[in-house]
Amino acid sequence: MADIVDIAVGAGSFNTLVQAVQAADLVETLKSPGPFTVFAPNDEAFAKLPPGTIQTLVQNIPQLTRILTYHVVPGKLVQSDLAKLGTVTSVEGSAIKIDCSDGFEVKNSTVLAADIEADNGVIHVIDTVILMG
């Protein structure tokens, strides 16, 4: 199997995310044994953000890192684990609400593909970039 970063690169639909992770120097972290649960916004999710948002973040790496680490949860949590927990705390420190009552929703995003297994964790693909607050 491959690690989280390799899977994202290989999938081809996470170009913005991969670029952002590289810019924020998080590649090594996400290649480490972890394990991590990553909510991965696809390219369409990033495209929904108003213009300028990404540009400002890429100019300011610590701030970009903060947004990206909000999408990562320590530990390997598959959909059934997340459903039981209801709320998880991200690496950034803020809470993420999970709703599995009707489909699989992470905060205000919908999971498009759940439980993609990686060597060092699990990936859930989401359709919206999630933000703290």
Next chain:
Amino acid sequence: MIEIPEKPSTKIPPSTHEFADVIHRLEAGGSMLPDTPENLMQIIGIYKAYAVPMDFYWRDLLYIAEQVFLNPFPFFKYFISPEYLDRHNHYAGDDADLRIWRGEATAHPELLAFIERGETSKMPKLFHHLFHDRINMEFAEACMRAMLWHRNMYAPVNKFDAYLDSEEYKANADKAIKAYFQGNPAMLGMYKLFPDMFLEQVRQLSYYSNLGLFWEVMAPVFFEMSDIYDEGGFPGVPDAMNFLVNGIFAIAGRPIYHHVYIRGECYEIIPKSKGFTWLYEAALPYVEAIFYRTAPFRGTKSYNAQAQQVPEDQKDFHYGILYADVFPVGTAGIPPTLLMQDMLHFLPQYLVDYYQQYCRREDDMLIQLGISFQRSMYNVTSAVIQALRTALLYPLDDPNPKHLQANREFFEAQLNRFSRPEYGINKAARLRDIQRPDYR
């Protein structure tokens, strides 16, 4: 055969909220402020008149935070250095990080003209200051102090305040304090005796920096909106609101920090690497502390503890511009007068002509523009509400009724802040008034 009427466009039943009209307007992508050409003209004209003094406020706030620092006798803190007037705004000019205003990055020409001539004539800065022919910088400081006093707004997502209490912050501040008073045994002795007194002053200076960095963004946003309006670019109030929403997102990730310059050396009291952002650590706390809360006006409320006019809990404070009674502007004990007086100098001609037609014409222009200002800040708050909805909830055209219901509950919760009966909050809120064109 009876034709079945088309289903209404709302996918969920109408709201039963007291402000249902406003909620439906927000759900349709509108603003709390009704969409009329007159409202659009008022709010844009005020953005322009506000942006010029704001261009001074942000520069001087950063000048005080970075250069004046702990000066025990800051007599000249409003005498901003030429470097800070020439300082390039990060969001205007050719070398901008992200160009919002197409104009220049240095201080606005109308501001420079006012600093030189004021309302009187060309004379040394000191005389302008002593004749009170100047920008009322005390207003900016009052906003800063309100943010300081209402600390922890939007916590725990806002991590700024928690950091101000951390050992790391204290160590950074300690280095800067010792460097600033180097060779001054009297002040260093005082610092040894009363370390917290100095530390609290540094925290206040960190808020100078926070607010300065916040307004550095708002000034070019307002200038650009005024330019777009002059070019005929905004068809209605919702378009003006959406420009603000996009601006909020574009700048959301800019760093909030506090750097101090002592004898040419930079001391990072709050480094950029802490990851503090414009949206979470400056904009949202600002909206809560200034638009909603602030502090009771000395001229309208009694601080008498027995009278119980002023709430016990800070969360019940309702003295921001969204609740303010603008009518007594210009009288004693009404702090926004300072800002209204500042804006008066920079009104576009179309607003001056407009105010000439109503009420007491030029005699009560301060009040009339104050009410336009209130309208414009309801529009800014609408932009914040829509931005939060975009960031944390769902699109307005989401096909899922459960998502629409979540948006509805969010909007209702926001407007409940204008309906609460405690301390007469519902009577103070001006949301109902701004729905009427004859509120002036």
